[in-house]
Amino acid sequence: MADIIYSRKSLATNPLKSSTPLGAALAYLGIAGSVPLLHGAQGCTSFALVLAVRHTKEAIPMQTTAIDEVATVMGGAENLEEALLNLTKRMKPRFVGIATTALMETRGEDITGDLKLITARRSELQNVRIVLAKTPDFAGALEDGWSKAVTAIIDEIVEPRGPSVPLYQQVNILPGVHQTPGDIEWIVETVESFGLVPVVLPDVSGSLDGTVPDHYIPTTFGGISVDAILRMGRARHTIAIGEHMRAPAERLATRTGVPSTVLPTLTGLGPSDDFVALLSEIADCPAPARLRRQRSQLVDAMLDGHFYFGSKRVAIGADPDLLTGLAAFFTSMGADIVAAVSSTANSPLLAEVPTARVVIGDLLDLEDSAAAAGADLLVTHSHGRQVSERLGIPLLRIGFPVFDRLGTMHRCTAGYRGTRNLIFEVANIVLSGLHSHAPEDFAHAKLIIEETRHVGATSGTC
Amino acid sequence: MSDASKARIADVFNEPGCDKNQAKNTKERKKGCSKPLTPGAAAGGCAFDGAKIALQPLTDVVHLVHGPLACEGNGWDNRHASSSGPTLYRTGFTTDMTEMDIVMGNGEKRLYRAIKEAVARHNPPAVFVYATCVPAVIGDDIEAVCKHATAKLGTPCIPINAPGFVGSKNLGNKLAGEALIDHVIGTIEPEIVTDTDINILGEYNLSGELWQVRPLLDHLGIRVQSCVTGDARYREVASSHRVRVNMMVCSTALINVARKMQERFGIPYFEGSFYGISDTSDSLRIMARMLVERGANVSLVDRAEALITAEEARAWARIEPYRAALRGKRVLLYTGGVKSWSIVAALQEIGMEIVSTSVRKSTDNDKDKIKALMGGDAHMVDSIPPREMYAQLKRGDADIMLSGGRSQFVALKARTPWLDINQERHNAYAGYDGMVELVSELHKAIVNPVWQELRRPAPWEATDRETERTVLLETAC
Numbered sequence: 001m002a003d004i005i006y007s008r009k010s011l012a013t014n015p016l017k018s019s020t021p022l023g024a025a026l027a028y029l030g031i032a033g034s035v036p037l038l039h040g041a042q043g044c045t046s047f048a049l050v051l052a053v054r055h056t057k058e059a060i061p062m063q064t065t066a067i068d069e070v071a072t073v074m075g076g077a078e079n080l081e082e083a084l085l086n087l088t089k090r091m092k093p094r095f096v097g098i099a100t101t102a103l104m105e106t107r108g109e110d111i112t113g114d115l116k117l118i119t120a121r122r123s124e125l126q127n128v129r130i131v132l133a134k135t136p137d138f139a140g141a142l143e144d145g146w147s148k149a150v151t152a153i154i155d156e157i158v159e160p161r162g163p164s165v166p167l168y169q170q171v172n173i174l175p176g177v178h179q180t181p182g183d184i185e186w187i188v189e190t191v192e193s194f195g196l197v198p199v200v201l202p203d204v205s206g207s208l209d210g211t212v213p214d215h216y217i218p219t220t221f222g223g224i225s226v227d228a229i230l231r232m233g234r235a236r237h238t239i240a241i242g243e244h245m246r247a248p249a250e251r252l253a254t255r256t257g258v259p260s261t262v263l264p265t266l267t268g269l270g271p272s273d274d275f276v277a278l279l280s281e282i283a284d285c286p287a288p289a290r291l292r293r294q295r296s297q298l299v300d301a302m303l304d305g306h307f308y309f310g311s312k313r314v315a316i317g318a319d320p321d322l323l324t325g326l327a328a329f330f331t332s333m334g335a336d337i338v339a340a341v342s343s344t345a346n347s348p349l350l351a352e353v354p355t356a357r358v359v360i361g362d363l364l365d366l367e368d369s370a371a372a373a374g375a376d377l378l379v380t381h382s383h384g385r386q387v388s389e390r391l392g393i394p395l396l397r398i399g400f401p402v403f404d405r406l407g408t409m410h411r412c413t414a415g416y417r418g419t420r421n422l423i424f425e426v427a428n429i430v431l432s433g434l435h436s437h438a439p440e441d442f443a444h445a446k447l448i449i450e451e452t453r454h455v456g457a458t459s460g461t462c
Numbered sequence: 463m464s465d466a467s468k469a470r471i472a473d474v475f476n477e478p479g480c481d482k483n484q485a486k487n488t489k490e491r492k493k494g495c496s497k498p499l500t501p502g503a504a505a506g507g508c509a510f511d512g513a514k515i516a517l518q519p520l521t522d523v524v525h526l527v528h529g530p531l532a533c534e535g536n537g538w539d540n541r542h543a544s545s546s547g548p549t550l551y552r553t554g555f556t557t558d559m560t561e562m563d564i565v566m567g568n569g570e571k572r573l574y575r576a577i578k579e580a581v582a583r584h585n586p587p588a589v590f591v592y593a594t595c596v597p598a599v600i601g602d603d604i605e606a607v608c609k610h611a612t613a614k615l616g617t618p619c620i621p622i623n624a625p626g627f628v629g630s631k632n633l634g635n636k637l638a639g640e641a642l643i644d645h646v647i648g649t650i651e652p653e654i655v656t657d658t659d660i661n662i663l664g665e666y667n668l669s670g671e672l673w674q675v676r677p678l679l680d681h682l683g684i685r686v687q688s689c690v691t692g693d694a695r696y697r698e699v700a701s702s703h704r705v706r707v708n709m710m711v712c713s714t715a716l717i718n719v720a721r722k723m724q725e726r727f728g729i730p731y732f733e734g735s736f737y738g739i740s741d742t743s744d745s746l747r748i749m750a751r752m753l754v755e756r757g758a759n760v761s762l763v764d765r766a767e768a769l770i771t772a773e774e775a776r777a778w779a780r781i782e783p784y785r786a787a788l789r790g791k792r793v794l795l796y797t798g799g800v801k802s803w804s805i806v807a808a809l810q811e812i813g814m815e816i817v818s819t820s821v822r823k824s825t826d827n828d829k830d831k832i833k834a835l836m837g838g839d840a841h842m843v844d845s846i847p848p849r850e851m852y853a854q855l856k857r858g859d860a861d862i863m864l865s866g867g868r869s870q871f872v873a874l875k876a877r878t879p880w881l882d883i884n885q886e887r888h889n890a891y892a893g894y895d896g897m898v899e900l901v902s903e904l905h906k907a908i909v910n911p912v913w914q915e916l917r918r919p920a921p922w923e924a925t926d927r928e929t930e931r932t933v934l935l936e937t938a939c
Contacts, residue, residue, distance in 0.1 A: 010573075010575035010576040010579060011526070012555070012558035013553060014538070015556060018536060019530075022532070041595050041626035042504045043508025043511045043533070047536040050867075051536045051540075055866070059872065064503070064504050068627050072599060072627045079501040082500070084502065087503065090502070102530040106596050136530070138530040138559055138561050198767065216853070216856075216875075218848065290507075312586060335805065
């Protein structure tokens with residue numbers, strides 16, 4: 001059980017969190033034929049876009065309402081309208097996801113009302129599904145933006161439960177912001193192996209999985225279709241991953257009557273078992289042989305890998321759901337969480353992190369507490385690289401953004417297979433830091449022997 | 463937005479040193495030079511982004527961004543401006559304003575406390591405080607806070623008033639320059655003054671490019687007092703007002719600084735470039751001549767000529783081995799500003815063919831040079847929409863594209879070699895050595911057998927064709 005410590009600083013040094021509208025934009029990227037539109041100054045989009053491109057190594061469609069000085073004074077409705085018309089004409093999207101920014105929310109306009117008027121007035125927009133999430137940067141972080149966007153999509157698109165919606169062998173999956181295309185591929189395969197049909201919202205495995213389409217597509221070129229979202233009400237069950245997906249899962253349940261389960265994480269043997277057990281129950285059929293084999297591989301990986309986790313002093317900095325998931329995983333393998341920093345306090349599970357205290361703060365907090373606790377492994381996103389250099393301890397890059405490594409999109413840390421991979425990755429980091437022993441390593445032992453000799457010598461002369 | 467900042471923006475737009483501006487009539491000039499942005503079709507950073515780009519390479523100061531998270535949180539530690547010492551500039555500092563700060567109007571207090579915390583922990587020679595949109599909208603007076611903090615804490619706090627919504631990245635560059643002129647340059651007297659002192663303005667030492675050129679200057683005994691702002695220390699920039707000559711590298715970015723330093727301190731400036739062999743030589747030549755005019759030993763001119771002859775010969779000799787493989791290869795050059803024509807010249811020199819070059823950010827002078835080099839303006843394009851660019855590359859109109867990261871995936875997804883020549887790149891292309899490096903990188907990209915490999919048909923494509931043929935044969939029979 002951890003105490004939650006709120007930093008009282010006015011200065012954030014080396015931010016741990018990424019912005020809320022960026023989280024929303026990432027969610028919108030998981031929809032086919034989509035363009036995320038950030039309602040703010042053009043820099044809001046430009047910074048988010050550059051970071052998203054660096055993380056995914058993909059072309060990212062993302063637009064801006066380009067709020068200038070005049071719009072800042074007079075209001076942004078005209079810019080919003082113009083942006084929607086322009087991008088619809090140029091990019092022909094099937095879906096536009098709007099995320100508001102701090103600039104527009106500080107002005108306090110009725111953006112929802114403006115959007116209603118615009119879509120009612122403009123026939124050009126009738127074939128585009130437009131969704132609005134209110135995501136000012138000054139509230140929350142990446143997980144909150146992602147969650148709010150998914151909730152907004154459910155509210156706007158999913159068909160409410162009615163007699164016309166027949167049940168189907170469908171399972172809705174609401175992945176969290178930290179599920180990569182690699183994770184989603186595992187989830188989809190696993191759900192399918194039970195004879196169920198997964199519908200994933202949002203599905204970045206169709207859009208950010210790094211493929212080479214044979215012609216130019218200005219919008220996202222894959223992801224969940226608007227029609228599939230419309231029909232989420234015909235599922236047997238909804239599985240949400242991460243505490244931040246509880247709100248969208250509940251909204252979906254209220255709207256459609258589909259029962260839902262929130263799993264805090266899919267990393268680790270226990271969480272993977274929970275997922276598989278749930279699917280088994282939904283499908284009313286036992287786990288297929290291939291999954292049993294995967295589980296056995298994971299168990300073997302735990303046996304081979306636990307040597308390198310035992311008593312390892314781990315410092316983790318991450319968004320709340322990623323943090324709780326990773327902390328549980330490391331602890332289950334024998335490591336100690338000696339420092340934990342979360343970007344926000346927006347998860348009730350933070351109090352259950354197996355460490356003394358969780359600081360709501362930045363990477364400086366992580367650096368200070370890791371140094372004080374003598375951490376020997378740092379676990380955070382790529383911005384932790386400077387901390388890792390200064391403290392001279394290795395860094396496991398995980399979360400958002402990871403911009404200085406390739407393959408981030410395909411890395412799977414979910415389920416039996418993903419957990420197995422993660423164990424190997426961590427163990428290999430530790431292994432590459434092991435050095436061959438030299439006499440100096442045993443200086444302590446030598447000292448004791450000399451002291452003993454000395455004592456022996458004096459007693460001899462007496 | 464305060465009247466003072468409005469006046470400053472108008473002043474920046476009125477820049478007499480800018481040749482684009484000089485070509486305008488009074489009425490056009492009054493409109494300013496920021497093109498109106500098109501919502502839903504805009505690309506590029508905001509004024510804050512521009513200000514940050516121009517000043518961030520100052521290595522030993524605290525760069526503190528006053529605003530909600532995204533402005534700094536989404537963009538810190540993202541460029542390769544190198545430092546020969548301090549690393550403080552790579553630390554991200556922000557007030558990370560919360561809803562409470564905004565609703566309660568606590569922005570100024572939070573900013574002051576943040577400055578105080580940064581000074582207490584890092585003891586920097588100065589704190590650069592950047593305004594962003596939200597504090598500008600709620601009326602935080604960052605200039606007043608900086609003034610107060612400077613007096614209270616004894617550390618110079620420099621306000622950079624370029625909130626994102628006031629305009630483009632380019633305007634932000636200039637507003638950053640204004641902040642240097644108003645608050646930094648000339649505030650400290652230099653310890654050493656020689657008659658061969660220069661400043662380099664608008665060079666950011668990306669991937670260490672300044673260090674690629676510096677040995678040439680060292681060889682000639684030319685002392686770089688300060689580079690604004692690549693690998694710069696606060697003290698150097700603050701005492702940069704006693705040099706003999708200013709060289710201005712990225713002309714559109716900091717021209718106001720060059721002109722105002724001339725006005726205020728009588729320092730003449732010239733526009734030069736270290737991209738391309740002939741450009742590097744011209745820059746060294748002009749620099750030597752101007753220094754001699756301002757009192758340096760007259761032998762400098764001859765020594766510069768000797769160095770130019772030797773270095774040019776050495777560079778061409780090193781480029782020679784690549785010439786055969788690169789001759790006749792077609793290049794699509796998609797970049798802006800001074801870089802275009804100086805790279806055009808170099809690539810043509812080794813026998814490469816320029817399919818087209820963009821002149822988005824080029825001045826009229828740049829365009830004339832390209833026209834002269836390429837025989838007309840047929841290959842000059844303003845901007846190519848990504849769809850069109852993809853089609854060109856897919857058709858095989860070019861063997862390689864040189865551009866910035868923004869269009870990287872257009873080229874790669876069209877399975878075309880691509881080379882990064884913008885700020886995010888990891889290679890240094892300045893001076894004579896830089897051009898050799900560029901040619902070797904071009905060679906490496908073009909001759910890579912991976913391009914053949916990538917164009918292999920997938921097994922089912924071959925089968926599909928086989929089936930198609932069988933069907934055709936059967937129907938023919």
